[in-house]
Amino acid sequence: NQPAQPAGAKVLKVGAEATFPPFEFQDEKSKEYVGFDVDMMKAIGKQMGVEVQIVNTAFDGLIPALEGGQIDVIASAMTITDERAKKVNFSKPYYQAGLSMVVKADNDTVKTFKDLEGKRIAVQIGTTGAAQARKIKDAKVREFNSASEAYLELKAGGADAVVNDLPVNQYFLTKGGDKDAKLVGEILDAEEYGIAVAKKNTELAGKINKALDELKQNGEYAKIYEKWFGK
Numbered sequence: 001n002q003p004a005q006p007a008g009a010k011v012l013k014v015g016a017e018a019t020f021p022p023f024e025f026q027d028e029k030s031k032e033y034v035g036f037d038v039d040m041m042k043a044i045g046k047q048m049g050v051e052v053q054i055v056n057t058a059f060d061g062l063i064p065a066l067e068g069g070q071i072d073v074i075a076s077a078m079t080i081t082d083e084r085a086k087k088v089n090f091s092k093p094y095y096q097a098g099l100s101m102v103v104k105a106d107n108d109t110v111k112t113f114k115d116l117e118g119k120r121i122a123v124q125i126g127t128t129g130a131a132q133a134r135k136i137k138d139a140k141v142r143e144f145n146s147a148s149e150a151y152l153e154l155k156a157g158g159a160d161a162v163v164n165d166l167p168v169n170q171y172f173l174t175k176g177g178d179k180d181a182k183l184v185g186e187i188l189d190a191e192e193y194g195i196a197v198a199k200k201n202t203e204l205a206g207k208i209n210k211a212l213d214e215l216k217q218n219g220e221y222a223k224i225y226e227k228w229f230g231k
């Protein structure tokens with residue numbers, strides 16, 4: 001359901017694991033992909049004079065898809081890490097996040113990350129949250145294909161906590177999750193999201209950085225930020 005394009009118009013294929021509101025998710029009614037990353041990539045595409053097409057891809061399949069050429073770009077709330085930077089070219093950071101945890105509303109034993117020792121932790125596969133959870137002593141880490149499945153596991157009583165990106169945990173809670181869950185503890189780390197392109201694609205990386213700078217200067221970035229996160 002992409003808009004018709006003039007012959008020869010360039011399409012930038014953007015990989016995203018699109019069950020991660022408010023960064024990338026499917027609008028229930030229109031079924032369109034929406035979110036902060038989607039709006040940002042559309043704005044970047046406009047700046048570059050290309051069409052943007054979202055390709056919904058499993059989170060742990062994004063880097064392989066980029067390396068295999070099925071997608072041109074990853075914009076999926078992906079944290080810039082040294083390990084990933086060995087395989088991909090990251091843009092400048094575009095969003096400051098960090099990991100946090102959600103527990104059942106009536107849980108008053110888990111208050112800090114330290115309290116997760118020996119506990120059951122639900123996470124999304126391939127994420128920094130999964131990596132951090134695995135570092136917790138004796139934790140039983142359950143990996144799910146999406147963060148929403150991890151939240152469901154918490155609700156069903158199969159996990160004691162969900163470790164996930166703070167803005168996504170917050171969004172989940174404000175959209176009704178706070179009926180039976182709550183955010184606890186400090187923010188585990190500082191993380192920055194980057195847009196990734198293939199290692200060899202330094203030209204595209206340069207164009208994306210330039211477009212990001214322009215969006216910050218012309219106020220477009222601030223508008224998109226406000227739309228999804230308020231002031």
Ligand code: ARG
Pocket residue numbers: 016017018019020023024059076077078079080124126127128129165
């Ligand atoms: N920021 C975390 C990471 O890079 C989680 C990102 C998950 N993104 C998604 N669209 N599901 O590992």
